Amino acid sequence: xxxxxxxxxxxxxxxxxxxxxxxxxxxxxxxxxxxxxxxxxxxxxxxxxxxxxxxxxxxxxxxxxxxxxxxxxxxxxxxxxxxxxxxxxxxxxxxxxxxxxxxxxxxxxxxxxxxxxxxxxxxxxxxxxxxxxxxxxxxxxxxxxxxxxxxxxxxxxxxxxxxxxxxxxxxxxxxxx
Amino acid sequence: xxxxxxxxxxxxxxxxxxxxxxxxxxxxxxxxxxxxxxxxxxxxxxxxxxxxxxxxxxxxxxxxxxxxxxxxxxxxxxxxxxxxxxxxxxxxxxxxxxxxxxxxxxxxxxxxxxxxxxxxxxxxxxxxxxxxx
Numbered sequence: 001x002x003x004x005x006x007x008x009x010x011x012x013x014x015x016x017x018x019x020x021x022x023x024x025x026x027x028x029x030x031x032x033x034x035x036x037x038x039x040x041x042x043x044x045x046x047x048x049x050x051x052x053x054x055x056x057x058x059x060x061x062x063x064x065x066x067x068x069x070x071x072x073x074x075x076x077x078x079x080x081x082x083x084x085x086x087x088x089x090x091x092x093x094x095x096x097x098x099x100x101x102x103x104x105x106x107x108x109x110x111x112x113x114x115x116x117x118x119x120x121x122x123x124x125x126x127x128x129x130x131x132x133x134x135x136x137x138x139x140x141x142x143x144x145x146x147x148x149x150x151x152x153x154x155x156x157x158x159x160x161x162x163x164x165x166x167x168x169x170x171x172x173x174x175x176x177x
Numbered sequence: 178x179x180x181x182x183x184x185x186x187x188x189x190x191x192x193x194x195x196x197x198x199x200x201x202x203x204x205x206x207x208x209x210x211x212x213x214x215x216x217x218x219x220x221x222x223x224x225x226x227x228x229x230x231x232x233x234x235x236x237x238x239x240x241x242x243x244x245x246x247x248x249x250x251x252x253x254x255x256x257x258x259x260x261x262x263x264x265x266x267x268x269x270x271x272x273x274x275x276x277x278x279x280x281x282x283x284x285x286x287x288x289x290x291x292x293x294x295x296x297x298x299x300x301x302x303x304x305x306x307x308x309x310x
Contacts, residue, residue, distance in 0.1 A: 028229065031272070032270065034268070126239075133268040135240055135269065
């Protein structure tokens with residue numbers, strides 16, 4: 001007879017546990033299948049020079065951060081201050097991938113706010129971004145010395161993310177052969 | 178009267194769930210009706226990553242537009258459905274599929290309904306037998 005009370009209670013507890021767990025999940029952050037794989041190559045013009053760059057040849061022997069941004073993206077403007085700050089750190093190279101943007105507006109945006117990027121590839125059609133599995137801006141990829149994607153940040157990098165996720169990861173990647 | 182009303186209500190509920198809008202499909206010209214059907218099936222089976230509760234056929238987001246174009250072009254190039262799905266899964270992960278594949282971390286998702294069904298059935302049998310005696 002006691003089971004009549006215990007079983008609903010167990011069901012209630014199970015449901016509560018599942019829902020409680022659900023509160024701390026982030027379904028909008030979709031895990032990237034590209035982690036641990038070679039960075040997809042692209043060949044694109046750059047924002048300030050008409051010459052094409054091939055990403056592949058530019059990734060080896062140093063850690064790279066690839067930040068996907070656009071001048072129409074409000075969150076990117078929020079993230080920008082942090083990017084300017086971290087660009088002073090010389091343990092990695094910061095590249096930008098300008099996503100479906102107007103080059104002139106993008107240039108003006110950078111002249112106004114400052115340019116943290118060493119190189120900016122211009123992806124007007126968003127094709128390179130599809131190859132990288134980008135589904136929103138900003139996104140930031142960490143690429144190791146061998147051209148492998150090791151981490152993907154979805155949404156802006158906060159000061160907290162930088163301290164607790166990026167710096168330890170960069171130190172670890174720096175230590176790898 | 179009450180019974181009739183509830184039957185009407187049930188039928189209404191069933192059919193109202195079939196209203197799926199096909200937003201921007203007519204802009205693509207296909208070489209065959211099969212290809213057009215493939216496009217429709219694919220875009221309704223794949224999730225829009227920006228507005229996650231819509232499929233690629235329904236969504237008006239920029240990315241959904243680009244991915245529809247991508248699927249269209251690949252169909253025109255003669256790629257098969259698994260090729261196209263693989264192309265997208267390699268970039269966006271299993272998340273883009275509305276029907277997740279059976280894998281180690283989706284076991285609970287696939288098996289829980291059957292386990293619950295088993296529980297329910299055994300309880301039903303137990304209950305009916307008890308009532309009989």
